[in-house]
Amino acid sequence: MPIYEFYCDNCNVVFNFLSNRINTTSKPACPRCGKLEISRQMSTFATIGRAVEASDDMMAGMDEKRMEEAFGSLMQEAEGMNEEDPRQMASLMRKFTEQTGMSLGDTMEEAISRMEKGEDPDLIEKEMEGQLDGDDLFSFDGMKKKALSGVKPAPDHDEKLYTL
Missing domain, CATH: 2.20.28 (Rubrerythrin, domain 2)
Structure with missing residues (x-):
């Protein structure tokens, strides 16, 4: 059965x-x-030998290992970045979304586009006040929090067997 x-x-x-x-x-x-x-x-399904289980949490098409690798790579790149250059921060944010496959949302996309043009992140944040969540949006940690805010944790598995 x-x-x-x-x-x-x-x-x-x-x-x-x-x-x-x-x-x-x-x-x-x-x-x-x-x-x-x-x-x-x-x-x-069952296999003979050692089985490897895939992650249940695909985070919008994204597995946990890929996410960790992207964060690690971007953290290294962020260390040598000039934090005063909005274009460099925008570039880092673009790479983040490309490597993880995650969307930061339309409002954040607008902010990134403005930063790519060289606009001041403080001015952007002030003008978009109320539309953006968080006080450190343009930092790597803020970007990470924003990306993960809508991600559901891996689903639980109910061990009970129900009748179909």
Whole structure:
């Protein structure tokens, strides 16, 4: 009898459902919050030998290892950067979004574009007050916080077996 995995984005939980026959079309409601038609997940299967499990948290198409590598690379580059040059900071922010595949949002994109033109980050922040979150947006740590603010943690796995 097949076991299917389904993910509820409201609860951020993966659930296991047992079916008495192959069933590729049914989408159950979430056992916790009742959301209708939670999404089917690709399940891993057993292998002989040592298996390597992929990260469940793709962070908008981005795996944890790739994120760590991007942060490490950019931290090294940031060490030699002239913090008084808005173009260099904007370049670093662009590389960050390209390497991680993450979006900092439309407002931050506008701020980066203005910095690429050489505008003063303090002036940009003052003019965009209320639209930007955080007090250190144009630092590497601020950029990292902004990027990760909308990222859900890896989903929990409910160990109970539900009937499909």
